[in-house]
Every structure is written in C-alpha cells, then in structure tokens.
Amino acid sequence: MATIAAPAVERENYLNTDFRVRSWLLTTDHKRIGILYLLSITAMFFVGGFAATMIRLELLTPAGDLMSSDTYNKMFTIHGIVMVFFFLIPSIPATLGNFLVPMMIGARDLAFPKINLASWYMYITGAGLMMYVVLTGGVDTGWTFYVPFSSTYSNTHVIAAVVAIFIAGFSSIFTGFNFIVTIHRMRAPGMTWSRLPLFIWSHYATSVIMVLGTPVVAIALTLVALERAFHMGIFDPRLGGDPLLFQHLFWFYSHPAVYIMILPSMAVVSEVVSTFSRKRVFGYAAVALASIAIAVLGFLVWAHHMFVAGISAYAALVFSLLSYFVAVPSAIKVFNWMATMYKGSVSLATPMLYAMGFIGLFTMGGMTGLYLAALGIDVHVHDTYFVIAHFHYIMVGGAVMGYLAGIHFWWPKISGRMYPEAWGKIAAATIFIGFNLTFFPQFVLGYLGMPRRYHAYPPEFQVLNVMSTAGASILAVGYVLPLIYLLWSLRYGEVAPDNPWAATGLEWRTPSPPPTENFPETPVVTWEAYDYSSVAEVPVAR
Amino acid sequence: MHDSSAVATHGLRHHFADMEQQRASATLGMWVFLVTEIMFFGGLFAAYLVYRTAHYDAWVIGSEHMNFWLGTINTVILLCSSLLVALAVHAVQVGQNRMCAIYLWIASAMGVAFLALKGIEYHAHFVEGAVPGALWKLAVPDPRAVQMFFYIYFVMTGLHALHVTIGVALLAVIGWHAARGRYSPVYYSPVHVSGLYWHFVDVVWIFLYPLLYLIAHKKA
Numbered sequence: 001m002a003t004i005a006a007p008a009v010e011r012e013n014y015l016n017t018d019f020r021v022r023s024w025l026l027t028t029d030h031k032r033i034g035i036l037y038l039l040s041i042t043a044m045f046f047v048g049g050f051a052a053t054m055i056r057l058e059l060l061t062p063a064g065d066l067m068s069s070d071t072y073n074k075m076f077t078i079h080g081i082v083m084v085f086f087f088l089i090p091s092i093p094a095t096l097g098n099f100l101v102p103m104m105i106g107a108r109d110l111a112f113p114k115i116n117l118a119s120w121y122m123y124i125t126g127a128g129l130m131m132y133v134v135l136t137g138g139v140d141t142g143w144t145f146y147v148p149f150s151s152t153y154s155n156t157h158v159i160a161a162v163v164a165i166f167i168a169g170f171s172s173i174f175t176g177f178n179f180i181v182t183i184h185r186m187r188a189p190g191m192t193w194s195r196l197p198l199f200i201w202s203h204y205a206t207s208v209i210m211v212l213g214t215p216v217v218a219i220a221l222t223l224v225a226l227e228r229a230f231h232m233g234i235f236d237p238r239l240g241g242d243p244l245l246f247q248h249l250f251w252f253y254s255h256p257a258v259y260i261m262i263l264p265s266m267a268v269v270s271e272v273v274s275t276f277s278r279k280r281v282f283g284y285a286a287v288a289l290a291s292i293a294i295a296v297l298g299f300l301v302w303a304h305h306m307f308v309a310g311i312s313a314y315a316a317l318v319f320s321l322l323s324y325f326v327a328v329p330s331a332i333k334v335f336n337w338m339a340t341m342y343k344g345s346v347s348l349a350t351p352m353l354y355a356m357g358f359i360g361l362f363t364m365g366g367m368t369g370l371y372l373a374a375l376g377i378d379v380h381v382h383d384t385y386f387v388i389a390h391f392h393y394i395m396v397g398g399a400v401m402g403y404l405a406g407i408h409f410w411w412p413k414i415s416g417r418m419y420p421e422a423w424g425k426i427a428a429a430t431i432f433i434g435f436n437l438t439f440f441p442q443f444v445l446g447y448l449g450m451p452r453r454y455h456a457y458p459p460e461f462q463v464l465n466v467m468s469t470a471g472a473s474i475l476a477v478g479y480v481l482p483l484i485y486l487l488w489s490l491r492y493g494e495v496a497p498d499n500p501w502a503a504t505g506l507e508w509r510t511p512s513p514p515p516t517e518n519f520p521e522t523p524v525v526t527w528e529a530y531d532y533s534s535v536a537e538v539p540v541a542r
Numbered sequence: 543m544h545d546s547s548a549v550a551t552h553g554l555r556h557h558f559a560d561m562e563q564q565r566a567s568a569t570l571g572m573w574v575f576l577v578t579e580i581m582f583f584g585g586l587f588a589a590y591l592v593y594r595t596a597h598y599d600a601w602v603i604g605s606e607h608m609n610f611w612l613g614t615i616n617t618v619i620l621l622c623s624s625l626l627v628a629l630a631v632h633a634v635q636v637g638q639n640r641m642c643a644i645y646l647w648i649a650s651a652m653g654v655a656f657l658a659l660k661g662i663e664y665h666a667h668f669v670e671g672a673v674p675g676a677l678w679k680l681a682v683p684d685p686r687a688v689q690m691f692f693y694i695y696f697v698m699t700g701l702h703a704l705h706v707t708i709g710v711a712l713l714a715v716i717g718w719h720a721a722r723g724r725y726s727p728v729y730y731s732p733v734h735v736s737g738l739y740w741h742f743v744d745v746v747w748i749f750l751y752p753l754l755y756l757i758a759h760k761k762a
Contacts, residue, residue: 109557111567177574185567186558215578219585223697232674232693234589240686245592249585522559 013416013513028113029516034099035414036120041087041095042483044127047134048082049479051075056438056472059465064456072455073140074156080143082134085165086127088399089257092264093210094123094175096406097203099414101179103507103514104197106188106523111181119174126168133157133164142453144254147235147246151227159228162221169214172260176210179203188506190525197505197529198274198281201288202267205295209256209263212299217253220246247309251302259298261395262362263291265402266333269355272405273337275503276352277344280530283336290329297326307378316375323373330366334359349501350424354405357432361397365390368443383453386446389439397435404431404482411486412496416513419493423485431478437471504530553729565731572735576742579705583746586698590753593694597687604691605757607672607680609663613755616659617747623652624744627713627737630720634730639720642733646717649740653710660703667692695754702750705743712736 010016014031017023024032054075058066067075098116102109110116133139139161141150150158183196183204223234224246233239235246274281281287303311303319311319337359346352368390371377381387411419441464446452450461457465499508504527510519527534558564594601630645671679674689674696682688716736719725725733 107557111557112571113557173578177571177578180574181567181571184570185563211574211578212581215582216585219582223585223589226697230675232689234593234690234693234697240593240597240690242592242596245589249588252585 011511012515013511014516015416015513017516026117028109028117030098030102030110030113030116031414031514031516031518033116033120034095034097037090037094037098037123040120040124040127041090044082044086045479047131048079048087049476051079051082052472053476055079056469058455059457060469062457062459062462062465067455069455070140073142073453074138076453077139077142078134081139081161081165082130083395084143084257084261085168086123086130088261088395089172090123090168090175091261091399091403092268092406093172093179093203093206093260094119096268096403096410097175097179097206097264100199100410100507101182101203102186103510103518104200104505105183105186105191106506106519106525107182107186108517108519108522110178111186112178115174116178119171119178122167122171122174126164126166126171129160129164129167133160144250145221145224145246146250147224147227147243148237151224151233151235159225162225166218166221169218172210173214176207176214179207180211183207188523188525191506192525194285195525195527195529196288198270198284198287198291199267199505202263202270202291205291206260206263206267208292208295209260209298213253213256213260216249217257220249220253223249244306244309244311247306248303251305252299255302255305256295256298258391258394259294261399262402263294265358265362265399265406266291268402268406268409269337269358270333271503271505272351272355272409273340273359274530275409275501276349276355277341277346278502278532279340279344280528280532281336282339282342283332284529286332287336290332293329294326297322297329301326301373304373304378307375308382320373320375324370327366327370330362334363334366348425350419350421350428351405351409353425353428353432354401354408357428358398358401358405361393361401361435365393365398368393381446383451384446385442385450385452388452389442389446392439392442397439401431401435404428407482407486409501410507411489412500413507413512413514415486415490415493416496417489417493418496418500419482419489420485423481427478427481427485430474430481434471434474434476434478438468438475439471441465441467441471499535502532502535504532504535508535552726553724561728565734568731568735569738572738576738579742583698583701586694586701587749590694590698593687593690594753597684597690600682600684600687601691602758603682603684604688604695605755607667607670608695608755608758609666610755612659612663613751616656617751619652619656619659620744620747623649623656624741626652627740630717631730631734631737634720634725634733635727637727639723639725642725643717643721646713646720646733650710650713650717653706653713657703657706657710660699660706698750699754702743702746705746709736709740709743713740 014029024036027033027036054067055072058064058072058075064072098110137156139154139156139158141154141156141158145158145162183200187196227233227235233241235241235243237243270281270287301319301323303315304323307316307320368386372381372387372390408419408424411417445461445464445468448461450457496512498510498512500512501508506519506523506525507514509523554561554564558567626645626649630642630649633639633642633645667673668677671677672692674693678685678689680688713736716732720733
C-alpha cells in the first residue's frame with residue numbers, strides 16, 4: 001500500500017500543538033490524558049499477560065514442573081490484580097471514555113480537568129507500587145485478599161499491594177466523579193438526556209458504580225492492612241471478628257466492578273453496531289435504562305460469590321434470585337443489538353467484527369453466569385475452572401473485545417490515521433479463535449471437577465489443558481498484532497477523514513484528530529441520537 | 543460566554559460556558575464526592591453494626607470507658623463551627639469577604655480545638671490501657687469483644703479526625719483567599735463547597751457520638 005502523504009498544511013490539533021514532554025505530563029486536556037492512560041494500561045496489560053502466559057505454560061503438563069506452587073500462587077495473584085485493577089477497570093472509561101465523553105456531549109473538557117490529570121498520576125503511583133510488589137517477590141493471596149490468609153498467614157507484600165489498589169481505586173473514583181458531573185452539567189445546547197449517545201448512558205452507569213462501590217473496597221482493604229500491621233483483628237475469628245464480613249465488603253465492590261468492566265464495552269458495542277448497520281439502535285430508551293438497571297441490580301447480588309462460604313440459606317436464596325434479575329437488562333441489550341442489525345445495512349469492518357464477537361461471547365458468559373447463580377450448580381462448580389471460564393468469557397470475551405472494537409472504531413479520530421483494515425480483520429479473527437480455544441475447554445475442565453488455583457492436576461485433564469494453552473498462544477499473537485499495526489499506522493496509515501464511518505456522534509463532526517478545544521464553536525444539537533439522515537452519506541471504509 | 547464585563551467572569555475557567563455552569567458543576571462535584579465519602583465511612587458503619595449486634599454487652603462496657611463530657615463538648619464545638627461556616631457562605635454571598643474570612647478562621651480554630659480534645663481522650667485511653675493489642679490493660683469481661691469495640695472506635699474516630707484535619711487546613715486556606723478578596727457574590731464556589739465538606743464532617747460526628755458515647759446511657 002502506498003503511503004499517503006500528510007496534507008501540506010497540517011491543521012492544528014491536540015497532538016501537534018506542543019511536542020514537549022512537559023506539555024504531556026502537565027496536560028489538562030482530556031484527550032491527552034486519555035492517551036496517557038492508553039499507554040499506561042497497555043503496559044499493564046502486557047504485565048498481566050506475562051503472568052497469564054506463565055500460568056498457561058505451567059498447566060501444559062499435569063506435574064507442577066515449571067515453577068513451585070508458591071511461585072504459581074504469585075503468578076495468578078499478579079495476573080488477577082493487574083488485569084482487574086490496572087487494566088480492565090480503567091480500560092475503556094479512562095482511555096476512550098476520557099477522550100470521548102466531553103466530545104460526544106459537545107463540551108470543551110471534563111468538568112474538572114486537573115482532577116482528571118491527578119487521577120492519572122494516582123493510577124501511575126498505584127501501578128508503580130504494584131510493579132514494586134511484583135519485582136520484590138510478589139503477593140500470593142489471590143486478587144480477592146481473603147482473610148485470615150491475607151491478614152495473618154501470608155508472608156508476601158500484602159500491605160504494599162493493598163495500598164497500590166487503594167490508590168488506583170481513587171483514580172477510578174476521580175474518573176467516575178468527573179464523568180457524572182460532566183454529563184449532568186456540560187452538555188451542549190440541545191443535547192438532552194434522550195439525545196445522548198448510548199455510550200454516554202453506559203458511562204454514566206459505570207461512573208455511578210465507581211463512585212458508590214470503590215470506597216467500600218478501599219475501606220475493606222484498609223482494614224486488612226491495619227489488621228496485618230497492628231495485629232488487631234477486625235476480621236480475625238480468634239479475636240471475635242468475622243471473616244465473612246470481609247467477603248461481604250469486598251464483593252460489595254468487586255461484584256459491581258464486573259459491571260464497571262462490561263458496561264463501557266456495551267457502550268462501545270451500541271455505537272459500533274448502530275454505525276455499521278446504519279440504523280438507529282433498536283429500543284434506544286430500553287438500552288439506555290438497561291445500563292442504569294444493571295448498575296442498580298449489580299449492587300444487590302454480591303453474596304452470590306459466597307454461597308458456599310457459610311451464609312444463611314435464606315440469604316443465599318435471595319441473592320440467587322437477584323442474580324437472575326441481572327440477566328434481564330443484559331438480555332434486553334443483546335436482543336436490541338440483534339434487532340438493530342436485523343434488516344440493517346450491515347458492513348463487516350473490524351470494529352463490527354469485534355462487536356459481533358462481543359455479543360456472542362458475552363451471551364455465553366452471561367448464560368453460564370445463570371448456571372452459577374443457581375445454588376445447586378454453584379455448589380458443584382464453585383472454585384473450579386467453570387467459574388474461570390465464565391468470567392473470562394465476560395471479561396476477555398466481553399470487556400476486552402469491546403475495548404478493541406472501540407480502539408479500532410475511534411482510532412481514526414484519536415490518531416488521525418486509518419488502521420490497516422485487512423490486518424484488523426485478521427487480528428479480530430485470530431483473537432476470536434484463540435479466545436474460544438483457550439476458554440471453552442475450561443468450561444469442560446471445571447464441570448469435570450478441576451479446581452482453580454492449583455499448579456498441578458490429574459493426568460486425565462491434560463488434553464483439555466493443552467488445548468487451552470494452545471489457544472492462549474494464538475490469543476497472544478492476536479493481541480500483539482494490533483499493537484504492531486496500530487503503531488505502524490501512526491506513520492504509514494492512510495490519513496483519516498473527519499468521519500470515516502459516516503457515524504452520527506458529535507465527535508465525528510469535528511476534525512480528525514480534534515483541535516484542543518474539541519469544537520471550533522460550541523455545537524448546537526438539533527437531531528436525535530443515531531439519526532443517519534443528519535450526516536452526509538460517505539462511502540464506508542471496508 | 544454572554545457576560546461581557548470582566549467582573550462577571552472573574553474566576554471562570556476556560557472550559558465552562560458561564561459562571562452558572564461552573565458553580566453548578568462545583569456544587570454537584572462536591573455532592574458526588576461526599577457520596578463516595580458516605581460509602582467510605584459506610585463500610586465502617588456496617589462493621590460497627592455487625593459487631594455491635596454480635597457483642598452488645600461488650601459495646602456497653604466499651605462505651606462506659608468513653609469520656610462522655612469531652613465527647614459532648616466536642617459535639618457542641620463541631621455544631622457551632624458548622625453554623626459559622628454557614629454564616630461564612632452567607633457573608634461571601636453578600637460581598638463581605640472580611641467577615642467570611644473571620645468566620646472561616648474561627649471555624650477552623652474550633653476544628654483545632656476538637657482535635658485537641660480528641661487527643662486528650664486518646665491519651666487517656668492509652669494511659670488506661672484501653673488500646674487493643676499489646677497495650678491492652680483493661681480488666682473487663684469478654685476482653686476480646688471489648689477490644690473489638692475499641693478497635694472500631696479508633697478506626698472510625700481516627701478516620702474522622704483525619705477528615706477534620708483536612709477540613710481545618712481547607713477552611714484556613716479558603717479564609718486566607720477570602721481575606722485577600724478573591725471571592726465575590728458571583729464567584730464563591732470554593733467557599734460553598736468547602737462548607738459542604740465541613741458540614742459532612744460534622745454530620746459524620748453526629749452519627750459517631752451517639753453510637754460510641756451514648757450506648758451506656760441508653761442502658762441506664
């Protein structure tokens with residue numbers, strides 16, 4: 001492909017206004033902060049990915065031969081902590097959300113730009129501390145920090161890891177808090193609530209969870225650290241404490257945290273499905289309210305992680321029922337995306353491939369979640385690979401696919417360059433195949449009784465584990481591909497037009513890449529969301 | 543945007559359209575922040591509730607070792623300081639920057655007084671041996687549960703004292719800006735949102751005071 005030269009006179013945009021390092025590190029531009037986050041979470045993704053690689057290599061053979069059981073414990077703990085707190089939770093909100101929330105509502109910036117920058121610095125501090133923990137011996141409690149192991153018996157860097165998560169947690173609170181105020185107060189004239197892109201509705205719901213949930217896990221982890229440091233047992237049964245209280249406080253955040261990961265992906269999928277079907281999202285109001293419903297119901301289901309921990313049978317019954325309820329808004333979204341595509345003018349560009357992958361894999365993850373919400377089945381498969389496969393279908397098949405859909409969809413806007421479409425499709429297919437080969441066998445393994453968190457297993461499980469590891473290596477190739485071709489596109493990619501997909505959002509009605517102030521003048525919105533008659537029809541890049 | 547006079551847009555950040563939008567954003571921002579604070583303290587209140595239900599008698603014993611009068615005086619101090627902060631917000635709204643500063647500084651000083659009395663109480667607990675862990679000396683029935691009460695007491699009041707300390711500094715600094723005439727009836731959001739924060743700190747104490755100090759009295 002021939003390189004297309006940049007226009008002779010390059011328009012001033014947020015990237016070329018100032019090239020000094022200082023102008024990046026002290027920026028209050030939400031777009032630049034989004035880029036800073038993008039770079040940092042990508043680095044953390046590969047740290048967590050390294051730990052995952054070690055786990056899969058160890059499980060290639062039944063014997064625990066690659067590393068000791070202690071090292072293995074540290075590997076899955078690092079994988080969990082890094083992926084959950086330092087990649088998935090900030091993934092879409094802090095990068096695409098930061099970049100797009102003000103643009104989509106026609107604002108010049110988030111309401112509190114300095115707090116936004118502070119949030120990135122807190123993230124970096126937390127991530128740096130976590131890297132210190134990783135490099136000086138790790139932590140072996142699992143990402144869940146269950147007491148009394150974490151508070152009393154573990155001999156690893158529990159306190160430092162807890163502090164790292166506490167700090168990173170506040171970066172996520174800052175992000176959520178900024179989004180809520182921005183969406184309430186900074187909308188452009190004419191941008192009513194019912195005209196908001198569904199991306200915004202989902203990010204609003206996400207922000208509510210961030211703001212309400214994160215402080216609770218912060219205080220729970222603080223109490224673990226205090227208990228560990230001063231040997232005062234608030235969760236220690238020897239001192240009259242209750243370990244279950246920790247689990248309640250932990251899951252009160254950490255279950256809704258799953259919705260922090262999945263709602264922003266749903267946000268991306270709504271935009272992508274509509275754009276590449278050239279149809280308004282079917283049942284706009286239902287999809288918007290489903291986001292809010294997921295946020296609300298998400299707070300009422302946490303004890304389904306504790307069915308075998310010793311909670312009362314009546315509590316278990318109620319939490320089981322409430323967990324089923326979450327399926328309703330989730331299904332509303334899935335059905336409405338399908339209905340949006342139905343009789344739409346569907347084009348299978350890379351973001352659409354990822355979005356369709358999301359819909360299928362999320363549905364599988366969600367359906368197996370219903371298995372786990374059933375009390376009897378949960379007792380059977382609790383702490384097995386069935387659970388692992390279930391939440392990886394949600395977090396990797398769902399959240400990461402949505403993230404990649406979004407990165408490709410908005411790449412022209414963010415970088416001003418098109419990614420190579422053929423490579424994009426190859427990577428999307430590789431990831432889809434690799435993902436299913438990695439995690440589908442784990443459903444079977446779990447159902448047959450292979451427990452999670454062991455570095456050795458009986459020989460009869462080897463075939464499925466080899467399949468899983470083979471899938472993981474395909475998946476790894478799939479993740480490295482976008483890293484390479486997206487970087488390549490920064491220099492050699494085709495120069496992106498302002499609206500390459502003929503999408504309807506406000507962010508597409510301003511230059512690519514946008515100027516620092518986002519819009520030459522404050523836009524006035526006179527059209528409904530996803531009104532394709534409001535944009536000039538341009539050929540969609542395929 | 544439509545305000546042309548320099549006074550009307552003094553303090554307006556570039557990304558807001560007008561003063562009203564900026565003021566509304568600052569106020570909503572502080573309320574959302576306070577919601578996170580409520581959830582932060584909420585985890586501790588949940589722990590309090592669980593263990594108080596489990597060990598009620600120990601909670602009464604622990605409460606008897608609280609200094610009722612110091613706690614009551616501290617409650618009065620915080621309530622009065624909140625009144626002063628409310629007066630400060632009113633003063634700045636009517637353009638009395640000087641009065642605003644004086645109110646804020648007195649409120650800040652009352653926060654210091656609160657912390658001093660709290661320090662005296664903590665010291666008394668240490669002398670008495672009412673500190674969970676190695677320093678524990680109290681001879682009481684069910685010492686484990688009473689230690690749990692003191693553990694929760696120290697964490698909750700400690701976290702509250704941390705918030706008071708931040709508030710003391712905040713009110714002093716905002717008072718300093720007020721004294722220098724930085725605020726006006728159009729631009730006074732910092733005074734308003736700092737006031738909201740201080741009221742929140744006050745409200746937390748209003749919950750802590752009966753929960754920690756008054757259980758013994760309820761029994762009597």
